[in-house]
Amino acid sequence: MTKLMKAVVVPAVKAAWEVRQRPVPEPGPGEVLVRVHACGICGTDLWMAHGVLSFREFPLLMGHEGVGEVVALGAGVTERKIGDRVGLPMMQKRCGACGFCREEHPDSFVTAGNCAGPTLTGVNVDGALAEYAVAGVGGTVLLPNGISYEDAAPTVCAGYTTWAGIRRADARPGARVAVVGLGGIGHFAIQFARAAGYHVIAVTRPGKHELARELGAADVVTDGAVLKEIGGADVVLHTSSSHAAAIDAMTGLRPWGKLVLMGLSEDEMILPALSLTTHSHQIIGSAHNGLEYLAEALDIVARGQVRPMIELFPLERADEAYRKVADGEVRFKAVITL
Structure with missing residues (x-):
């Protein structure tokens, strides 16, 4: 496997989005490496790029509407296999040790807001606006047959x-x-x-x-x-x-x-x-109320009962996609394809 990948990087507040070379991440224990095929741009991405929300220092590699194919497994992973088609929602894993986690709530967006140290894909760790992304296996969801990567991407957050x-x-x-x-x-x-x-x-x-x-x-x-x-x-x-x-x-x-x-x-x-x-x-x-609802949403889209309205942009045009989303010129979801 190549050691370098293309990734969309936001270097500073309100700066142009740049395509840069980054090392391909390696999955650690309990993690998977995903070859990303599509990733939607969310309103939360704009808020982070504009400095309205801040979770870590710039430069940022965002993207929490990513979908792709599992290409490598970290040690101990049994829940996924090479070739699985998966989505990468924002809530990846909780810290497991704070007071909130000791209450053993199901992972949801409430966990993201209350856990003392959550791992949030594309928010406080690198996301899926790149050719490859790493995630904890619990932060992936299997895609149903019949749904395209392009339609699955915005469903992973907006549809969810x-x-x-x-x-x-x-x-x-x-x-x-x-x-x-x-x-x-x-x-x-x-x-x-x-x-x-x-x-x-x-x-x-x-x-x-x-x-x-x-x-x-x-x-x-x-x-x-x-x-x-x-x-x-x-x-x-x-x-x-x-x-x-x-x-x-x-x-x-x-x-x-x-x-x-x-x-x-x-x-x-x-x-x-x-x-x-x-x-x-x-x-x-209400936000993301548990992965079972994401699985249901993906199934409904896969059956053709819901059709996301999307505009596709190749990775090289990520800054154009960002500008159009920020200006309200996309109907209704911009999806970066890789």
Whole structure:
């Protein structure tokens, strides 16, 4: 095997993304080496590249929407074999020794936020925006037959986030589910909610109404007032970059309804306390809620019930992909192919 690989490196805050030569990493005990075939760019990657989130010093080798083929096994690995097709989600492994870990919670995004020393692919260790990546075997998930690497990549984070939030909402069969925002997560949410048999209502600006219907929305509205007029929603899925949009949509949230927060937003969230209490609404935060939900999401995509909307870029055009994502010019997920 070659000793050098190409990798996308972010040298400094808001700097251009560069393709550099890096040594191919070697898997240690309990780890696998993956030949990466595709990796999506996530909003979290932008926040780290822009210095909004900081987990380690620059230069950064990011990427937590990576998928590829296992090409080498570290000592003691029995759960994977050479040739396995796997995804590399962000949550790789917990420290196992802190107070949170001693409570023996299943690994999830909550682990990432509460473990004293988690290993997070593409966040505090090198990620999958490279020809090869190393991960703990527990930080990999098998890809089902029938799913392409290109479709699997954005499902490993954006699709995972979406399906986990829908499962967390635990709505009754046939419930009315409103999706706020139509972007990287929102376009997944409409399709996943439809695949689950819900009556889907898209809450988005007029320019995206036709697309929302094409994705499977039964109704499309522009705001919470109109949502209320057409009968409201049992669940509101917040997928946009604005908390204000989610709060507005709560105008149409039915009694005992749930608001599930999945979109990352920088604006403050001011809740309508009176209606929250009088209607017994629930506010639920949700991210990656366990690898079983990722496996389910991948299966749904593999069956063709959900089709990620992606724009492909070769590794050499990674900086162009980054710029287009940052400028909101990609519909809806940029995927780097290797």
